Amino acid sequence: MNTSPIKAIVFDWAGTTVDFGSCAPILAFQRLFLDQGVAIEVSEARAPMGLEKRDHIAALFNMPRIAEAWQTVHGQPATEADIDRLYQAFIPYQLKAIPQCSDLIPGAVETFQDLRARDIKIGSNTGYASMMMPELIEKAAQQGYVPDCIVTASDVTRGRPYPDMLWKNLMQLGTSDIKTVVKVDDTVVGIHEGLNAGCWTVGLAVSGNEVGMSYQEWQNCTPEKQEQLKAKAHQTMQSSGAHYVIDTIADLPAVLDQIEARLTQGDKP
DSSP, X not given: OOOOSXXXXXXXXXXXXXXXXXXHHHXXXXXXXXXXTOOOOHHHHHTTTTSOHHHHHHHHHTSHHHHHHXXXXXXXXXXXXXXXXXXXXHHHHHHHHGGGGOOBOTTHHHHHHHHHHTTOEEEEEESSOGGGOHHHHHHHHHTTOOOSOOEEGGGSSSOTTSSHHHHHXXXXXXXXXXXXXXXXXXXXXXXXXXXXXXXXXXXXXXXXTTTOOOHXXXXXXXXXXXXXXXXXXXXXXXXXXXXXXXXSGXXXXXXXXXXXXXXXXXXXX
């Protein structure tokens, strides 16, 4: 077994390791709001992705079009009580959607095997609450993904972009040297979490929120369309401040080679 200067990698879940396109939350948010009489667009539902889900609902209500539509239907602006009520109503929608979108992203298993060979610990965190995770964790394990620890948004006081979930991972993993840690995420707010923690960050452009297509939808795109979508997603993730941007988790080992070389030379994030 090779010992890497990288000691731990903390992965997001949907759009990063599972659920190509990060589709489960979008299905749940759209169904939730539609049943409240307010239809929301996919682009609107995706905009706050990576946040804890109550914060995500609050962010949706901060969008002028959704706020206006809500007031038209319900006769008054959304209140904190409405946000609390919708969050509780959201949970069963999400629990239903997650198992439908639980496949590992192609190349993930091979990347996890590569990390184990380097003796790198595997952490994970998510904007999902803990009660949303059991079936997803089970399905991921059946496909060969068993991270060393899992931290959810309900396990900390502050979700992304605060670094609390990442730091909690490192406490559980027994890793304290932040320059030896890498955060991998498909959302801007997830990259900001890693930057705020002080670690290396790798943004995923194609498999997650920025392209926002299922694997089958992506495969059905023409090469020209794929290149167009990829270029836009790469630009967004690069603008987030990520140290590296790649298409999917399958491309991660080559980036780790570069980070290892930089650490050996004394570089820091």
